[in-house]
Amino acid sequence: EAQVTQNPRYLITVTGKKLTVTCSQNMNHEYMSWYRQDPGLGLRQIYYSMNVEVTDKGDVPEGYKVSRKEKRNFPLILESPSPNQTSLYFCASSWTSGRISNEQFFGPGTRLTVL
């Protein structure tokens, strides 16, 4: 089954404790992206990757890191989480960035709470 998976689905942590949210897709997509969803703000892009070893900042990259060592995986790293990073996070993938008609496939989301 074609899918994007994320882990964990729920996470409660404390300020400053490093964490990683994993994302994996099995569709051989070149493009992957991370979004955060906050009430009234819709989805905002954190980082994206056009292919292996190619990553770039989205609209709200502060406090986050990513890596793309393999095509299928795109982990999101919070080196020192803060309460303002409490949010719902989505990973997405698609065939190629910049192709205007390409649908993005979304993971189920990770709900993060930073105390």
Place this chain on the structure above:
Amino acid sequence: GDSVTQMEGPVTLSEEAFLTINCTYTATGYPSLFWYVQYPGEGLQLLLKATKADDKGSNKGFEATYRKETTSFHLEKGSVQVSDSAVYFCALSVNDMRFGAGTRLTVKP
């Protein structure tokens, strides 16, 4: 920059009512337009899309027409069901995907 503005919710309708969710966009190029739907506890999934002016996207009884002259892509459904309760996102893509803030729809029996 490119952006999407969609009507604020929440929207509450009775079953079988007519639905319209307004969406307008600003784009420097020639965007593709999308409607995504998010059911409770799930990620977003594509509902429909249109890639050029005057195209009509349709799926599951929902429709939206790409109107270049009014820069709009309004979502419509003639008769909503309780199972349509979800959050709906309008989005555009030129070089990257931009989402609206989302509109929560609740359909009551």
